[in-house]
Each structure stands twice: as C-alpha cells, then as structure tokens.
Amino acid sequence: AQTVTQSQPEMSVQEAETVTLSCTYDTSESDYYLFWYKQPPSRQMILVIRQEAYKQQNATENRFSVNFQKAAKSFSLKISDSQLGDAAMYFCALAPSGSARQLTFGSGTQLTVLP
Amino acid sequence: ETGVTQTPRHLVMGMTNKKSLKCEQHLGHNAMYWYKQSAKKPLELMFVYSLEERVENNSVPSRFSPECPNSSHLFLHLHTLQPEDSALYLCASSQVLQGVREKLFFGSGTQLSVL
Numbered sequence: 001a002q003t004v005t006q007s008q009p010e011m012s013v014q015e016a017e018t019v020t021l022s023c024t025y026d027t028s029e030s031d032y033y034l035f036w037y038k039q040p041p042s043r044q045m046i047l048v049i050r051q052e053a054y055k056q057q058n059a060t061e062n063r064f065s066v067n068f069q070k071a072a073k074s075f076s077l078k079i080s081d082s083q084l085g086d087a088a089m090y091f092c093a094l095a096p097s098g099s100a101r102q103l104t105f106g107s108g109t110q111l112t113v114l115p
Numbered sequence: 116e117t118g119v120t121q122t123p124r125h126l127v128m129g130m131t132n133k134k135s136l137k138c139e140q141h142l143g144h145n146a147m148y149w150y151k152q153s154a155k156k157p158l159e160l161m162f163v164y165s166l167e168e169r170v171e172n173n174s175v176p177s178r179f180s181p182e183c184p185n186s187s188h189l190f191l192h193l194h195t196l197q198p199e200d201s202a203l204y205l206c207a208s209s210q211v212l213q214g215v216r217e218k219l220f221f222g223s224g225t226q227l228s229v230l
Contacts, residue, residue: 043223045207045221047219091158093158102160108157
C-alpha cells in the first residue's frame with residue numbers, strides 16, 4: 001500500500017511572496033513518480049509539476065519548484081512570486097512507475113493568495 | 116480546456132433514481148478513469164479502463180456501474196444511491212505506453228447531490 005499525507009489543510013501567502021506546501025509519502029516501490037496537481041474553483045485538476053523518483057535533480061516549472069528528499073520521503077512544492085491565480089486546492093500524488101492505475105492522492109492544501 | 120469533457124456539471128437525484136454521468140476525451144488517450152472527490156478526503160480511484168484491463172476499486176459499491184464503449188467515452192451509471200455518495204466525480208484520461216502512464220488530464224467533474 002502507498003500513502004500520501006498533506007499535513008496543512010490551509011495555507012495563505014501574500015501576493016508576490018513565496019510559499020511552500022508540504023507533502024510526505026510512503027511506498028514500497030523503488031521506482032515511482034510524484035506529482036503536484038492544482039484544482040482551482042473551476043474544479044478541473046491541472047498538473048503543476050512532476051518528479052521521477054530516480055532523478056536527483058529537483059523538478060522546476062517556471063515559478064513552481066519542488067524539494068524532493070527521497071530518503072525522508074518528502075516532496076514539497078515551492079511557489080515563488082505568488083499570484084492571485086495561484087489560489088486553489090493543491091494535491092500531492094504518487095504513482096508507481098509501470099502502473100496504469102495506482103495514483104494515490106493526498107487530502108489537499110487550500111492555498112489562499114492575499115492581495 | 117484539457118480535452119476531457121464531463122456532463123452534466125451538476126446533478127441532483129433522489130435515492131430511487133437512475134442516472135448516468137458521461138465523460139468524453141478528445142486527446143486520443145487509451146486509458147480513462149473515474150475518481151470520487153469528497154470534502155476533506157483524498158481523491159479516491161473508482162475505476163480504470165485501459166487497453167489491457169478494467170480495474171475496479173473493490174470498495175466501490177455495486178450501485179456504481181461503469182461502462183466504456185470505446186476509448187473515447189466513459190460512463191458511470193448510478194442507481195439507488197445513498198446521501199453519502201454525494202461528491203464531485205472526476206473523469207480523467209491518459210496515454211499508457213508499455214505500462215507507463217503519462218500524466219492525467221482531468222475533466223471539470225460532475226457535482227452530484229443525492230437527496
């Protein structure tokens with residue numbers, strides 16, 4: 001079994017500031033993928049960033065970057081220069097590589113961006 | 116717009132009704148998924164259809180019945196639901212190549228209320 005834990009149900013950040021969302025996970029797989037998804041009020045889940053576990057280099061996508069600590073099973077998301085449009089629910093997720101189905105989500109962190 | 120369309124966006128039904136949720140993907144993907152999103156709980160995978168297999172979460176009650184007539188269309192048939200089935204039902208699709216799943220693309224969901 002695999003689990004994903006997001007311990008921050010809610011976070012807030014001032015516009016233009018930086019915020020970090022936490023995620024820890026547990027899996028017995030040696031090869032897996034980690035994801036951060038964003039769900040704005042439109043409800044559509046959008047992939048923000050993806051990290052392959054075999055890669056030591058942290059993934060980055062523009063203002064979004066991750067801090068992947070494999071030994072600690074930690075996968076945090078850093079949002080730099082926060083914008084009002086970043087306000088959403090953020091979900092951390094884990095999937096074993098080679099699996100077409102076992103994507104496990106955390107319970108989410110609601111991010112508010114303050115003007 | 117991610118290429119995954121769900122209808123209806125909202126649905127209210129009584130416990131004795133029979134209704135169906137529809138999902139259509141225009142991305143040429145070969146796998147489709149149903150997820151259930153309840154308030155303050157992680158997304159729960161209900162069903163997966165891919166080229167090779169149909170996968171069910173054994174905890175999903177039989178009052179939910181999926182149908183996948185082709186690789187572009189996915190239905191979720193509902194009958195004699197309970198109030199605790201009220202949730203957001205998300206459809207997703209992905210391309211699976213040699214067992215490796217590329218990223219999921221989600222629809223905007225159907226918000227279901229069971230009275």
